[in-house]
Amino acid sequence: xxxxxxxxxxxxxxxxxxxxxxxxxxxxxxxxxxxxxxxxxxxxxxxxxxxxxxxxxxxxxxxxxxxxxxxxxxxxxxxxxxxxxxxxxxxxxxxxx
Amino acid sequence: xxxxxxxxxxxxxxxxxxxxxxxxxxxxxxxxxxxxxxxxxxxxxxxxxxxxxxxxxxxxxxxxxxxxxxxxxxxxxxxxxxxxxxxxxxxxxxxxxxxxxxxxxxxxxxxxxxxxxxxxxxxxxxxxxxxxxxxxxxxxxxxxxxxxxxxxxxxxxxxxxxxxxxxxxxxxxxxxxxxxxxxxxxxxxxxxxxxxx
Numbered sequence: 001x002x003x004x005x006x007x008x009x010x011x012x013x014x015x016x017x018x019x020x021x022x023x024x025x026x027x028x029x030x031x032x033x034x035x036x037x038x039x040x041x042x043x044x045x046x047x048x049x050x051x052x053x054x055x056x057x058x059x060x061x062x063x064x065x066x067x068x069x070x071x072x073x074x075x076x077x078x079x080x081x082x083x084x085x086x087x088x089x090x091x092x093x094x095x096x097x
Numbered sequence: 098x099x100x101x102x103x104x105x106x107x108x109x110x111x112x113x114x115x116x117x118x119x120x121x122x123x124x125x126x127x128x129x130x131x132x133x134x135x136x137x138x139x140x141x142x143x144x145x146x147x148x149x150x151x152x153x154x155x156x157x158x159x160x161x162x163x164x165x166x167x168x169x170x171x172x173x174x175x176x177x178x179x180x181x182x183x184x185x186x187x188x189x190x191x192x193x194x195x196x197x198x199x200x201x202x203x204x205x206x207x208x209x210x211x212x213x214x215x216x217x218x219x220x221x222x223x224x225x226x227x228x229x230x231x232x233x234x235x236x237x238x239x240x241x242x243x244x245x246x247x248x249x250x251x252x253x254x255x256x257x258x259x260x261x262x263x264x265x266x267x268x269x270x271x272x273x274x275x276x277x278x279x280x281x282x283x284x285x286x287x288x289x290x291x292x293x294x
Contacts, residue, residue: 012185012188013185013186013188013189014188014189014192014193017189017193027198029202029203029206029207029210030186030189030190030193030203030206030207030210031173031203031206031207031208031209031210031211032206032210033189034182034185034186034189034210035210035213035214037182038178038181038182038214053184053185054184054185054187054188055185055188056185
């Protein structure tokens with residue numbers, strides 16, 4: 001979710017929280033958010049940009065963008081398969097109520 | 098050799114700090130007052146102080162309370178982490194509090210994340226955490242968990258301070274089971290930390 005949010009441009013912690021809330025309806029607590037940001041930064045998937053130290057913006061690195069692309073492609077396949085099967089009615093109503 | 102001053106050991110001890118020219122009666126009165134003050138403190142004083150703490154907290158201006166809370170929350174994290182992310186986390190906490198999201202949920206979230214960072218940090222922080230976990234897990238497993246179950250099964254009528262022993266039937270098993278599970282979870286956390294080290 002953080003990588004998806006940063007794909008829209010650099011953001012600081014509070015802006016990330018607001019953005020994720022808007023597109024995923026998930027509220028990340030400050031501890032969870034900064035725990036994830038520090039891990040992603042250590043793995044080189046995001047980087048801190050120069051600027052206001054209190055509200056330092058983070059941006060996606062090339063490695064982060066690549067990983068996001070791979071993950072989203074997998075998720076898209078899962079969504080497509082699930083929706084396709086639901087549309088075909090496969091497995092619906094197999095288990096008696 | 099200096100002449101020994103008359104009086105009991107307590108009076109002699111106080112005399113060493115007594116004011117020059119102070120009479121024995123006055124010194125004795127000071128000892129009695131000190132003893133009375135001690136009795137008052139240990140019987141009434143500290144419970145009143147504990148009651149006063151939240152009142153004092155509420156009497157502080159809102160901005161001051163917010164600043165204190167943010168500082169306390171930040172202290173869950175290890176020093177190294179705070180040096181890198183502390184300022185940003187403080188800004189986010191202040192924004193969240195100003196936004197009305199500063200409930201218990203936020204505090205628990207920060208505490209959990211802070212402890213996780215401490216556990217992940219190599220060195221003293223992790224060692225202290227492992228030591229704390231290894232020294233507390235048995236306190237939950239044995240006295241409030243296994244002992245009441247053994248007593249119940251063996252028909253021993255001793256309740257002592259074992260919470261579960263005061264509960265009837267299923268509640269006893271549930272409480273004791275929960276205590277054992279909690280203690281085992283602490284032990285498992287310690288083992289996981291040691292394995293990761």
